[in-house]
Amino acid sequence: MSTDDASGSVANRLLDIQIERRIRLVFAFVAVVGFAVVFRFALNLVGFSVVEIFRFREPFIAALKQFFPGFPLIDVTQYWAFIQERNLILSIENGRIVPGAMFVTFAMGLAGTILGLPGALLLGVLGSERVMPYPLNFVFRGTMSIIRAIPALVWALIYIPLGGVSPFTATLAIGTDTMGNLGRLFTDALEEVEDGPIEAIQSTGASAPQRVVFGMLSQVLTPFIAWTMYILEINTRVAVTMGLIGGGGLGAVLTAQRGLFKYTNMMATIVVIFLLVVSVEIVSQRVRSYIRGDTDSASLIQLIVEFPQRMARSAFK
Amino acid sequence: MSTIEVNNLSKQYGDVQALDDVSFTIDDGEFVVLLGESGAGKSTLLRCLNGITEPTSGSVIIDGEEVDGPRDDVAMIFQQHYILEEMTAYSNALTGSLGRTGFFQSLLGRYPEEDKHEALRALETVGLLDEANQRTSSMSGGQQQRVGIARALVQQPNLLLADEPVASLDPASAEVVMRYIREAAAARNLSTIASLHQVNIAREFGERFLGMKDGKLVFDGDRDEFTVDTIDEIYGDIETDSIREEQRMEVEP
Numbered sequence: 001m002s003t004d005d006a007s008g009s010v011a012n013r014l015l016d017i018q019i020e021r022r023i024r025l026v027f028a029f030v031a032v033v034g035f036a037v038v039f040r041f042a043l044n045l046v047g048f049s050v051v052e053i054f055r056f057r058e059p060f061i062a063a064l065k066q067f068f069p070g071f072p073l074i075d076v077t078q079y080w081a082f083i084q085e086r087n088l089i090l091s092i093e094n095g096r097i098v099p100g101a102m103f104v105t106f107a108m109g110l111a112g113t114i115l116g117l118p119g120a121l122l123l124g125v126l127g128s129e130r131v132m133p134y135p136l137n138f139v140f141r142g143t144m145s146i147i148r149a150i151p152a153l154v155w156a157l158i159y160i161p162l163g164g165v166s167p168f169t170a171t172l173a174i175g176t177d178t179m180g181n182l183g184r185l186f187t188d189a190l191e192e193v194e195d196g197p198i199e200a201i202q203s204t205g206a207s208a209p210q211r212v213v214f215g216m217l218s219q220v221l222t223p224f225i226a227w228t229m230y231i232l233e234i235n236t237r238v239a240v241t242m243g244l245i246g247g248g249g250l251g252a253v254l255t256a257q258r259g260l261f262k263y264t265n266m267m268a269t270i271v272v273i274f275l276l277v278v279s280v281e282i283v284s285q286r287v288r289s290y291i292r293g294d295t296d297s298a299s300l301i302q303l304i305v306e307f308p309q310r311m312a313r314s315a316f317k
Numbered sequence: 318m319s320t321i322e323v324n325n326l327s328k329q330y331g332d333v334q335a336l337d338d339v340s341f342t343i344d345d346g347e348f349v350v351l352l353g354e355s356g357a358g359k360s361t362l363l364r365c366l367n368g369i370t371e372p373t374s375g376s377v378i379i380d381g382e383e384v385d386g387p388r389d390d391v392a393m394i395f396q397q398h399y400i401l402e403e404m405t406a407y408s409n410a411l412t413g414s415l416g417r418t419g420f421f422q423s424l425l426g427r428y429p430e431e432d433k434h435e436a437l438r439a440l441e442t443v444g445l446l447d448e449a450n451q452r453t454s455s456m457s458g459g460q461q462q463r464v465g466i467a468r469a470l471v472q473q474p475n476l477l478l479a480d481e482p483v484a485s486l487d488p489a490s491a492e493v494v495m496r497y498i499r500e501a502a503a504a505r506n507l508s509t510i511a512s513l514h515q516v517n518i519a520r521e522f523g524e525r526f527l528g529m530k531d532g533k534l535v536f537d538g539d540r541d542e543f544t545v546d547t548i549d550e551i552y553g554d555i556e557t558d559s560i561r562e563e564q565r566m567e568v569e570p
Contacts, residue, residue: 196395196397196399197399197400197401199369199395199399200393200395200399200400200465200468201412201415202369202387203367203368203369203387203391203392203393204387204389204392204412204413204414204415204416204468204472205387205388205389205390205415205416205417205472206387206412206415206416207415207420209420210415210418210420210423213420213423213424214401214412214415214423215401218401218403218404219401219402219403221403222403
């Protein structure tokens, strides 16, 4: 009977599925056990212990009380006093604005990004298979890989002979790091370009370099700007850590106060770090969403020109 | 401004014979419509004329000179316009002059004064002078295609090629774009070859018709010779019923 045949094949299929599921379950169990073993090994290697946390809870809580003076009502005046005393943000002396540690840190990130940009552009473009034929592009991809394999902090150590650990060498290190990271992002963006516009530029009788600039780079202008802004965000954070090893700016203040066990001052510095990093991120994200949106270039100018009017309008509302 | 000679042109992609021994001659200033089904070899033929694609055998000779690569005196309008959407209409039109501008001049935007004027004149020709400084990504499909035409005109070509320039446009925009192409070609006495899908647009704009089927040239004639039977030959029996109906209506009342 055909119905028997059909139900027989259904039963067989069900059996197949059940066996398959059981095998998958066993594999999942083995994987979980494997991860547990590796995790335990890693904890042992770093000497992790809950007992340690418990034993030092008293001094840690004491430190927390210094981190947040007057907890639970945090006494922000103590933070502000330190921010002013050490000129963490900015101060005015004899009518002149003196930029503080926050601006030194931001300057390291900004200058490093700009210094690294031409190198990133060169390496990134030449590393793309769309621009350089296959084996040759790996020379540039490889260069970027080597740069990336060495963290920015280590680059700063490498540059020490050029002038000790200072904001200057820290900026050089950030610039070098940018070439590797931003260049790689540029290469990836270039893989996405469409063939059509390149062909169209080719059909105008354009030369090979013109084809690269107009056919390819013009297509990735927006992602390039967006990625550069993203790297600026990262570099601002790197600039903070550069200070920790003596590169100046907010990081240097932080590590000095840690050495003095002045936890309130440390937290004041951390607040300023937070302020800086979040500000840079907000601006960067605004710029990125602006260039991604298809708004006309005129609207930014309008935004600025019409600003007094809008202010006046909202003031008299 | 030029004569185009196509001699025994063939192109093979693996097992596919995209072009099979195609020969024809086009005189100065002719407006030629190229018809055929998808895959009939229209695009391949245009790409060979443009020098983007190298033929397997045969040759294309423009003014006695054999085409052996992309050249700035042959301009192409693409179906998907392929303009640079990041740039303004004006910048896009200017890229038409890349072939005669040095690399660093073009990089710095230092185009010769007459090319800048040429770009704006071309945008005026396609009715986009007021939109010249607008980013093309915010334009409609028809406008973008007209920017593509402007770019081709700035090239100051002797031969204008259009690969299904209106295939992705709505009927109204298609009419407008075709009219701009024809007017621009007439004003500059440009030899033009446009491949088209829509038989009605082809009949409205064509002076001479080339029909392709399976890589072969199956028809070459002017408006009078381009009959409904010819369309059947190129496309099979589809599409023509309405035209036959129309003609019957015109004759009978």
